[in-house]
Amino acid sequence: MKASQWTALGLTGALAVTLAACAPNGEGNGGENGGNGASGGDSLSVLIASSGPAEAGYYQEAAARFTEATGTEVEIVVANDLIQQLGQGFAGNNPPDLFYLPWDQFETYASQGFLEPYAGDLANAGDFLPALVEQFSYNDEFYCAPKDFSTLGLQINTEAWEAAGLTDADVPTTWDELATVAEALTDGDQVGLSMGREYARVGVFMNQAGGQLVDGDTVTADTAENAAGLEYLQGLIADGSLVFPPDLEAGWGGEAFGLGRAAMVVEGPWINGAMANDFPDREFISVELPAGPGGPSTYSFATCWGMPIDSDTRDSATAFVEFVTTPEEQLLAAEAFGVIPSTTAGADTYASQFPENAAFVAGVDYAVSPVAFAGAAAAVSEFNTELENIANANPSALLAGLQTNLQSALDSARG
Incomplete structure (x- = not known):
């Protein structure tokens, strides 16, 4: 089962306690090498x-x-719990280098x-996708180089699509079109659309409506x-055309x-490996998410190379x-375990070599990062719990609780 992209956030509170015991900038007990304990030589x-083995092997x-x-x-050390x-x-x-x-x-x-x-001093600092540079900048300083990224897209079961009499011309690009095809695809055996009942999916539709959760220092x-x-x-x-995975007796959307x-x-793009491994007969395509009244939007999930x-x-x-x-190494990584390169040249080449994933690459042009400031985890977790009642809840009431909790967390994070 694919874990939610928000699973790691549940550890953030405990992490803050752990980090509070640390002493940056050489203070405290120090390691064998002094300072932050990074090895020398x-x-x-x-x-x-x-x-999996492919990523570690690469x-x-x-x-x-x-x-x-x-x-x-x-020395490459593979974490059991990063x-x-x-x-x-x-x-x-004694952090890793x-x-x-x-x-x-x-x-x-x-x-x-x-x-x-360090990232702003890299020889290739200007090669990274701008959205990823923004994601890994703090106080307007580019901190750590993006390793790779993924965005959300819409997966379509092509067999079900054709059975419903739909064609390439019907691929949805707007909310109205998405509603239309979702209804057409819904029958007694399947629902037209499903996704995780969580902020990491629901929040995209809020953004597509023109919303956002944080504007500067204001929630x-x-x-x-x-x-x-x-x-x-x-x-x-x-309408019966959107049903969440638990109600379909499934652990996640895939x-x-x-x-x-x-x-x-x-x-x-992680769905590609899941289908290949668990449902190899499932034929599908991935397309960009339809745009809402506020325009197109998707989420970008990325990892950077941190340095102490x-x-x-x-x-x-x-x-x-x-x-x-480098583009060469990033493409080798993409071939090995399916990630999307973080540089403009690498991503462009990737989209050409793997046209089935072009929609994910295209999404980076308008992708935003889910809210993830220090302390946001608890507020998002509470919102996810409230979303269990999304079918009958008052949207304003759902958002009022999120507003209060996020503002409190942001005030604490900003000091």
């Missing part, structure tokens, strides 16, 4: 979170190529002073635009899609980041 320790091979080219030895091990490393003043840092953890680390803001959750996004989904639910219980779902503050191995670590973010 011609070796690097790189902590990754592997989606980085082992990339590390070997880097060592051959530079002479710097690289967030826990990363927190423990900082708490013990480089590490995966997911989008939903970035501001927590940056705001507490644990990250080296804007309780706006008419955000309510319109919820009301649109309520209309689909009332499972409902693979089982043939939903003809369309809202997921990211005042790193002793900054030069070698920077060289490794530059190496693995």
Whole structure:
């Protein structure tokens, strides 16, 4: 079962406690090497979170190529629990020299002073997609280089599509068109549309209505635009054309899609591997999400290469980041385990080589990051709980609670 993109956020509160025990900028007990404990000399320790043997294998091979080219030895450490091990490393003043840092953890680390803001000094700093640079910037400074990214798209079961008499001309590009095809695809055996009943999916429709949750230092959750996004989904639910995975006896949207219980779902490129592994006979396409009255919108989920503050191995670590973010290496990674390159040149080439994923690449032009400032996790979790009653709830009431909780969290995060 595919875990929610918000799973890691549940650990943020505990993480803050762990990080509070750390001492950035060389304060505190210090490690064997002093400072932040990053190792010195011609070796690097790189902590990754592997989606499987293909991802770990790629980085082992990339590390070997880097060592051959530079002479710097690289140890690739595959985490069993990335967030826990990363927190423990900082708490013990012995963080890895480089590490995966997911989008939903970035501001927590940056705001507490644990990250080296090295990305703006990279030789290829100008090559990254602008949306990803913004995602991994804090106080207008580009902190860590994006490793890769994914966006949300609309998956369509082509067999069900054809059986409903739909053609390429019917692929939805607007909310009205989405409602029309979702109704046409709904029958006794399947529902037209399904997706996770969570902010990481529902929030996209709020954005497409012209809404947003945060504007600068002000929370804007309780706006008419955000309510319109919820009301649109309520209309689909009332029509019977939108049903959430648990009500289809499925653990997530991809499972409902693979089982043939939903003809369309809202997921990211990870669905390709899920279908290949679990439902190899499912034929489908991915297209861009339809635009709402506020225009197109999708979410971007990305990971960057984090580096501890005042790193002793900054030069070698920077060289490794530059190496693995070349278009050549990013395309090797894409071929190995399906990620989308974070550079403009890499993403363009990827879209040409993997046209089935072109919609995900196109989405980065208008993608936004889900709200993920330090402390937002609890507010989002509460909102997800409230969304269990979205079918009958008053949208304004749902958003009022989110407004209050998010503003309190933002006030605390901003000090």
